[in-house]
Amino acid sequence: MELTQKKITNLRVEHITKRFPGVLASDDITLEISEGQILALVGENGAGKTTLMNILMGLYQPDEGRILINGEEVHFRSPNDAFAAGLGMVHQQYMLVANMTVLENIALGFKAAWSPYKLNLEMVRDRITEVAKKYGLSVDPDAYIWQLSVGEQQRVELVKTLCLGARFLILDEPTSALTPQETDELIVLLKNMSSELSIIFISHKLQEVKDLSDKITILRHGAVVFEGNTHEHSPSDIAALMTGHEVDLPLNEEPACEGIPVLDIKSLNVKSDRGFLALNDLNLTICSGEIVGLAGVSGNGQRELAESINGLRKVENGEIQFYGENIANKSPHHIIEAGMGYIPEERNTEGIVPSFSMKENLILKDTEHKEFSRYAFLKNKAIDKNAEDLRVKFDIRSPNISIAAGSLSGGNIQKVILAREISRRPKFLIAVYPIRGLDLGAAEFIHKQLLEIRHEGIGILLISEELDEILDLSDRVAVIFKGQIQKVLARKDANRRSLGILMAGVKDDQTV
Amino acid sequence: MNFIVNILSLGIPFSVALLIASLGEMFNQRAGVFNLGCEGIMAMGAFLGMLVPYSIGQGGPTSGMYNVLGLGLAMVVGALLGIFFAFVVVTFRAPQGIAGIGLQMFGVGTAGTLFRHFIGGTQSVPGIGNLPIPGLSKIPLIGPIFFSHNILVYLAFLFVPLAWYILFKTPWGLRVRAVGTNPRAADSIGIQVNRVRYQALAVGGALAGLAGAYLSLAQVKMFSDEIIAGRGFIAVALVYFGHWHPVKIMGGALLFSLAQALQLAIQGQGINFPYEFAVMLPYVMVIIVLAFSRESQLLGPTSLGKSFNREKRV
Ligand SMILES: Nc1ncnc2c1ncn2[C@@H]1O[C@H](COP(=O)(O)OP(=O)(O)OP(=O)(O)O)[C@@H](O)[C@H]1O
Ligand SMILES: [Mg+2]
Numbered sequence A: 001m002e003l004t005q006k007k008i009t010n011l012r013v014e015h016i017t018k019r020f021p022g023v024l025a026s027d028d029i030t031l032e033i034s035e036g037q038i039l040a041l042v043g044e045n046g047a048g049k050t051t052l053m054n055i056l057m058g059l060y061q062p063d064e065g066r067i068l069i070n071g072e073e074v075h076f077r078s079p080n081d082a083f084a085a086g087l088g089m090v091h092q093q094y095m096l097v098a099n100m101t102v103l104e105n106i107a108l109g110f111k112a113a114w115s116p117y118k119l120n121l122e123m124v125r126d127r128i129t130e131v132a133k134k135y136g137l138s139v140d141p142d143a144y145i146w147q148l149s150v151g152e153q154q155r156v157e158l159v160k161t162l163c164l165g166a167r168f169l170i171l172d173e174p175t176s177a178l179t180p181q182e183t184d185e186l187i188v189l190l191k192n193m194s195s196e197l198s199i200i201f202i203s204h205k206l207q208e209v210k211d212l213s214d215k216i217t218i219l220r221h222g223a224v225v226f227e228g229n230t231h232e233h234s235p236s237d238i239a240a241l242m243t244g245h246e247v248d249l250p251l252n253e254e255p256a257c258e259g260i261p262v263l264d265i266k267s268l269n270v271k272s273d274r275g276f277l278a279l280n281d282l283n284l285t286i287c288s289g290e291i292v293g294l295a296g297v298s299g300n301g302q303r304e305l306a307e308s309i310n311g312l313r314k315v316e317n318g319e320i321q322f323y324g325e326n327i328a329n330k331s332p333h334h335i336i337e338a339g340m341g342y343i344p345e346e347r348n349t350e351g352i353v354p355s356f357s358m359k360e361n362l363i364l365k366d367t368e369h370k371e372f373s374r375y376a377f378l379k380n381k382a383i384d385k386n387a388e389d390l391r392v393k394f395d396i397r398s399p400n401i402s403i404a405a406g407s408l409s410g411g412n413i414q415k416v417i418l419a420r421e422i423s424r425r426p427k428f429l430i431a432v433y434p435i436r437g438l439d440l441g442a443a444e445f446i447h448k449q450l451l452e453i454r455h456e457g458i459g460i461l462l463i464s465e466e467l468d469e470i471l472d473l474s475d476r477v478a479v480i481f482k483g484q485i486q487k488v489l490a491r492k493d494a495n496r497r498s499l500g501i502l503m504a505g506v507k508d509d510q511t512v
Numbered sequence B: 001m002n003f004i005v006n007i008l009s010l011g012i013p014f015s016v017a018l019l020i021a022s023l024g025e026m027f028n029q030r031a032g033v034f035n036l037g038c039e040g041i042m043a044m045g046a047f048l049g050m051l052v053p054y055s056i057g058q059g060g061p062t063s064g065m066y067n068v069l070g071l072g073l074a075m076v077v078g079a080l081l082g083i084f085f086a087f088v089v090v091t092f093r094a095p096q097g098i099a100g101i102g103l104q105m106f107g108v109g110t111a112g113t114l115f116r117h118f119i120g121g122t123q124s125v126p127g128i129g130n131l132p133i134p135g136l137s138k139i140p141l142i143g144p145i146f147f148s149h150n151i152l153v154y155l156a157f158l159f160v161p162l163a164w165y166i167l168f169k170t171p172w173g174l175r176v177r178a179v180g181t182n183p184r185a186a187d188s189i190g191i192q193v194n195r196v197r198y199q200a201l202a203v204g205g206a207l208a209g210l211a212g213a214y215l216s217l218a219q220v221k222m223f224s225d226e227i228i229a230g231r232g233f234i235a236v237a238l239v240y241f242g243h244w245h246p247v248k249i250m251g252g253a254l255l256f257s258l259a260q261a262l263q264l265a266i267q268g269q270g271i272n273f274p275y276e277f278a279v280m281l282p283y284v285m286v287i288i289v290l291a292f293s294r295e296s297q298l299l300g301p302t303s304l305g306k307s308f309n310r311e312k313r314v
Helices: A049-056 A079-085 A102-107 A121-135 A150-163 A180-193 A206-212 A235-243 A302-309 A332-337 A347-351 A380-393 A410-423 A440-455 A467-473 A496-503 B002-030 B038-055 B064-091 B096-118 B142-146 B151-169 B171-181 B183-188 B193-219 B231-241 B246-268 B275-292
Strands: A010-020 A023-034 A038-043 A064-069 A072-074 A087-090 A168-172 A198-202 A215-220 A223-229 A261-271 A277-287 A291-295 A315-322 A340-343 A428-432 A459-463 A476-481 A484-490
Touching: A010 A049, A023 A049, A023 A064, A023 A198, A023 A215, A023 A223, A038 A049, A038 A206, A038 A235, A049 A087, A049 A168, A049 A198, A079 A087, A087 A150, A102 A121, A102 A150, A102 B171, A121 A150, A150 A180, A168 A180, A180 A198, A180 A206, A198 A206, A206 A235, A215 A235, A235 A440, A261 A302, A261 A459, A277 A302, A277 A315, A277 A459, A277 A484, A291 A440, A291 A467, A291 A496, A302 A315, A302 A428, A302 A459, A332 A340, A340 A410, A347 A410, A380 A410, A410 A428, A410 A440, A428 A440, A440 A459, A440 A467, A459 A467, A467 A496, A476 A496, A484 A496, B002 B038, B002 B142, B002 B151, B002 B171, B002 B193, B002 B231, B002 B246, B038 B064, B038 B096, B038 B193, B038 B231, B064 B096, B064 B193, B151 B171, B151 B193, B151 B246, B171 B183, B171 B193, B183 B193, B193 B231, B231 B246, B231 B275, B246 B275
Parallel strands: A038 A198, A038 A215, A087 A168, A168 A198, A291 A459, A291 A476, A340 A428, A428 A459
Antiparallel strands: A010 A023, A010 A064, A064 A072, A215 A223, A261 A277, A261 A315, A476 A484
């Protein structure tokens, strides 16, 4: 395949329509973007952003409409055709092979390193080093993908696309799992790059959209509902245009409640996938009816903490007292029955069974309960009703409740998990990045729900990298660094500055 | 001591048909397709491999050329059957298990019918003789165990590091592993998933054909309906057993074959041991090792058995 070095001075899609069973995913979309421009594509979960980009990359064939590059019509039958034309995409659902290394994953697309009898991995390694240096994105080329956190995988996706040398970049929620610093760096980087290439940028974080883009297009139900210049609109304007109403993220303003300690973690030691101690004598106590936010740069033990509490990772030593019972190294089934709820970080592999229907996924943890089964038979009526109710309440956008959960849009998959975990009313909830990938309206709703179950006396451990989310919701904020709790702050003492210092590893804030 | 040397020098050539077939199956499965039809392709290979030297070389002096032709024909037809299988399960996305059993019955049945038509009865061929390696084969103990076999034995064991190299060090191997683990990711980066699966199935088929021809030309030196005797299915099991890794697969093939040689030796020596149990020994051993070997699902092809459809998300 010959790669053209021709510049893309103008890319235009005309009247693109794409239907999936029961959904009109793209509805007569026409867009245009010229050289050096950054177009932000925003819209609610399920609005059709990813679908349109997949059409641009040759992954989906449009039912109607055409694509023009520099005024000439092109037909992309596969991603190879799109690459040849100079397009490259960072996918929302990471396109990485778990049992191969970062190096091998990038080599897969790096055809220059393919001689028939030997894979020239050194050439790929050099290219990665070059890109990592130039753009300040560091990745370990020899790590296996399965060993990486979601944030690290996202970085690999970015590095991969940059290594392959696209001249037109499509970024589908590239920052959803990056740390705030990495996000800021990426925004600067993309701004610099835009002098030589064009970018389509999809994000639910409107501040980023505002900082980065020149033009904005809003999609709703597959159709373009608004187009404009970014500098003429504020983030809250955009939010209102997108959702149709003013978005107002709720705050936790109730007095810190005085519940009894329900989750008491004592000198917990847990190993990471790579074998070193990820949690090192960690101590943390959480009471009923309070939200404790766990702030920290990802990779400091958050994943291991969530997994070990839920019985998904071996505890080397230490105790996890949950309502008076030590649940360390108990089975996940036992822990769920004891009343633990869990919103995991890996939504596709741990949160849902993609090939099961949405209604089945919504009762996945309660298949043995009286509500949904009797004498080893499932009660289909109750299951349907449950799914219909949750679909309306959580505004899950899907054609019906029997559709395979894996075919929903990224944000709607997240809503399925949230709906299940919140509606089962656990005694305690571990929420890991709960609003990752959600649109603003949905995020607002989820935050209200979390505050509501807190009010009912449920304790919540909220793990997030979004300091705003943590500051909005938490009663207390714990900062994790290198597998230990640096410090626990009351809400009144927590602010961006004090948390930032603790997250960087400075323990004694007297010294700053 | 002699007893042990006997078992080892018998077990090693026994393992070759299994080894070749399971390395072929390994490429299939690494690409995400399991081919239960392996047994059928082996049967065809066994018949065709013997047919050439039997019908062309009949009466005349044994010429190595006819054996090579026979092996070549077995591989070509094996590859074609692999491609046919790909057509059914990759292009038409038929369920792999059922299609594989169909291919197995087709292969075994066709080979038997053609055999009766063209050869019939118990006819043997001179086959491929032993090729003791000068010098090395004279070493006591080591010589008879490792260096007094036919040439295919040496080649089969040389193929183990070669298969490893192909799988882990070449671009094609990389593509095979990618399409078997995450076809969606491979597709998104421009790999033609179905094409790679066709290629892997052709390679796997060729190797299964070769394994069958090895049985009829080098091991048994004749053809019969039961010549494969379930080895095709054992080969499939050995791939799981060996966690899709050539060296571990070789270990499995050796373990099974040595147990078989031991079993034969026990019977041959007239040791007072019920032969029914002796015959079970190799199978029981594989089951025990399988039960105790640790799962390493993470490193295997996680999309094994699933067809790929770009526009379907699940
Ligand atoms: N391959 C598919 N099969 C069936 N339905 C699909 C498929 N891909 C997308 N859809 C449907 O098309 C609609 C648009 O989905 P899309 O993924 O484009 O949304 P999105 O705007 O990217 O949302 P999000 O912000 O949640 O990522 C959804 O209703 C989704 O369920
Ligand atoms: Mg999307």
